[in-house]
Amino acid sequence: MHGHDHQVSLGFSPDLYPAGTHICYLLNDEQEWSRIVPPYIRSGLEGGESVDYFADVSGSDMLDPVFQSIGMAGSSQASTDGFAVALAVAVAMDKYCPDGRFVPERMLSALCDIYDRACAAGFAGARVTGEMTWALRGVPGSERLIEYETQINTMLREHPLTVLCQYDTRKFDGGTIFEVLNVHPMLIVHGQILRNPFYIPSDQSLRAKSGESGGA
Amino acid sequence: MTDSGVQADVLGRLLIIQQTLDAFPDETRIAEFICRALKTVPGVSDVLICIRGRMIPPDVLFQAICAQSERAWDAPGSLDLAAVDRKNNAHYFPLRTAWHLFGLLIVLVADEDMVRPYLGLLGNTANTMGIILSTRMYQAKLAKSNEELRIARDESERLLLNLLPYPIAERLKARPDLSADSIPAVIADSFPEVTVLFADIVEFTRFSAGMSAERLVAVLNEIFTDFDSIADHRGLEKIKTIGDAYMAAAGLPVPAADHAVRVAHMALDMMDALDRFNARSGYRLQLRIGINSGAVVAGVIGTRKFIYDLWGDTVNTASRMESHGVAGRVQVTDATRRRLGEPFLFEERGIIDAKGIGELHTWFLTGRNGAPRPNDARPQH
Numbered sequence: 001m002h003g004h005d006h007q008v009s010l011g012f013s014p015d016l017y018p019a020g021t022h023i024c025y026l027l028n029d030e031q032e033w034s035r036i037v038p039p040y041i042r043s044g045l046e047g048g049e050s051v052d053y054f055a056d057v058s059g060s061d062m063l064d065p066v067f068q069s070i071g072m073a074g075s076s077q078a079s080t081d082g083f084a085v086a087l088a089v090a091v092a093m094d095k096y097c098p099d100g101r102f103v104p105e106r107m108l109s110a111l112c113d114i115y116d117r118a119c120a121a122g123f124a125g126a127r128v129t130g131e132m133t134w135a136l137r138g139v140p141g142s143e144r145l146i147e148y149e150t151q152i153n154t155m156l157r158e159h160p161l162t163v164l165c166q167y168d169t170r171k172f173d174g175g176t177i178f179e180v181l182n183v184h185p186m187l188i189v190h191g192q193i194l195r196n197p198f199y200i201p202s203d204q205s206l207r208a209k210s211g212e213s214g215g216a
Numbered sequence: 217m218t219d220s221g222v223q224a225d226v227l228g229r230l231l232i233i234q235q236t237l238d239a240f241p242d243e244t245r246i247a248e249f250i251c252r253a254l255k256t257v258p259g260v261s262d263v264l265i266c267i268r269g270r271m272i273p274p275d276v277l278f279q280a281i282c283a284q285s286e287r288a289w290d291a292p293g294s295l296d297l298a299a300v301d302r303k304n305n306a307h308y309f310p311l312r313t314a315w316h317l318f319g320l321l322i323v324l325v326a327d328e329d330m331v332r333p334y335l336g337l338l339g340n341t342a343n344t345m346g347i348i349l350s351t352r353m354y355q356a357k358l359a360k361s362n363e364e365l366r367i368a369r370d371e372s373e374r375l376l377l378n379l380l381p382y383p384i385a386e387r388l389k390a391r392p393d394l395s396a397d398s399i400p401a402v403i404a405d406s407f408p409e410v411t412v413l414f415a416d417i418v419e420f421t422r423f424s425a426g427m428s429a430e431r432l433v434a435v436l437n438e439i440f441t442d443f444d445s446i447a448d449h450r451g452l453e454k455i456k457t458i459g460d461a462y463m464a465a466a467g468l469p470v471p472a473a474d475h476a477v478r479v480a481h482m483a484l485d486m487m488d489a490l491d492r493f494n495a496r497s498g499y500r501l502q503l504r505i506g507i508n509s510g511a512v513v514a515g516v517i518g519t520r521k522f523i524y525d526l527w528g529d530t531v532n533t534a535s536r537m538e539s540h541g542v543a544g545r546v547q548v549t550d551a552t553r554r555r556l557g558e559p560f561l562f563e564e565r566g567i568i569d570a571k572g573i574g575e576l577h578t579w580f581l582t583g584r585n586g587a588p589r590p591n592d593a594r595p596q597h
Contacts, residue, residue, distance in 0.1 A: 026239045170241045174248025197228030
């Protein structure tokens with residue numbers, strides 16, 4: 001397993017980025033999505049990383065179309081090309097809110113586990129990507145979304161898995177998107193990956209948050 | 217920091233803002249985002265967006281500014297935003313197309329010295345926002361126009377299908393180069409095998425004497441609506457109605473081997489439908505139906521109020537079958553009877569002398585085999 005010094009391909013860009021990069025993808029177009037997310041997943045698998053995809057679908061019976069949309073024939077067929085162990089697709093709500101509540105600390109711990117398990121299994125790294133629209137379902141604790149995103153940046157220092165957070169600008173309001181930008185060092189907009197000048201490093205952000213009464 | 221006093225990170229943010237705006241699907245999200253994002257520019261205390269007709273900031277001060285700006289909506293060149301800036305400790309950036317001012321980006325200033333280096337960049341941001349918003353507005357208008365066009369097209373197609381058979385309407389639609397004036401040159405088809413039906417309500421003129429026009433139309437409408445349903449059910453093409461007469465045919469515009477059978481069923485069903493109408497209404501109306509089979513020419517003529525119509529001896533003979541027929545009975549030619557055969561019951565009428573045609577051997581269609589019509593047991597002449 002490599003650390004931050006390990007450069008990884010994101011699949012949709014010719015450049016390499018350090019493992020453990022935290023990226024905000026401002027999504028507003030399905031065609032563009034297909035040029036970003038499936039290559040991100042495939043490049044992780046081809047690079048020997050484990051990949052977890054958290055899809056905002058209503059149930060596990062809806063996961064086959066997700067497999068298809070990311071260019072995989074389906075869970076059963078994935079085993080034939082050696083990706084079965086590496087690629088896991090799950091219902092976002094089951095991962096983020098397993099008991100119907102969102103607890104950032106629990107999810108951060110789950111991300112650490114993903115990284116640790118990948119290390120133990122001999123993968124070259126780990127990457128995850130999640131469709132964040134689950135946070136719009138009014139689940140208790142989802143108001144702590146920005147706090148969670150902030151803490152990911154701290155967590156990644158010790159567990160450098162690459163994280164791509166998919167925020168659909170057709171669903172989230174503009175104010176929330178602005179807050180989301182503040183906590184992601186990298187940004188994908190119109191299919192281009194950019195260093196995000198709105199990013200506020202974790203320690204500054206948490207200090208600022210501690211002065212506020214509520215979350216995002 | 218550059219010589220102009222612009223900080224690199226602020227410059228980066230402003231560029232990202234411009235790049236990000238287009239990722240939002242609507243003006244509300246754009247406004248929410250930009251109001252938050254521009255507050256990170258040094259010296260800016262708040263940002264408001266005013267779009268004509270909506271999204272007016274609630275603050276009283278800015279309502280007044282917008283009211284002042286209102287005079288300039290249709291003449292943006294006359295709006296002295298610099299004067300308003302000085303008066304209100306704010307900067308106003310127009311949201312506009314080349315021809316139309318549709319909003320303002322209002323930047324409230326806490327420290328004029330700090331914000332000054334960024335005024336040009338804020339203007340650029342407003343320009344970008346104006347372009348994106350105006351593009352969205354035009355796209356929305358275009359989508360609305362397309363929807364209106366679709367509704368109008370669907371309505372005209374529906375009307376066309378009321379006038380013309382579906383295949384004929386489709387042929388016309390497939391030739392967008394045609395105008396209504398050139399239709400007759402295009403639609404004129406020969407059909408060697410069709411069956412034509414004429415029906416007339418016996419002595420309807422006498423029956424309707426003294427009846428109000430509204431009631432008369434209501435009676436005909438009720439009867440002919442039943443006939444239309446039967447035609448649809450039996451696979452006939454309704455050709456037209458003339459007064460109390462009803463004309464239909466089978467075997468066109470799509471040929472059908474069982475054209476005579478379809479028309480025979482239609483005629484018997486029409487008789488039954490009129491019996492049911494009489495039972496409902498208390499009237500004692502009777503139908504006289506004539507049928508003939510053979511070749512016709514079918515098409516569309518005329519340049520206005522065109523309809524699909526039929527021509528030829530077969531049509532004329534079918535018409536004579538009706539006019540020389542008997543009240544309450546279905547008269548068919550020998551040609552039609554030969555095409556019907558076993559499934560139907562006939563009573564030979566014999567030779568009649570049809571005006572303009574000559575002698576014809578005709579038959580009364582009295583029912584389906586095993587199910588004669590009760591009324592045909594006692595014909596009324």
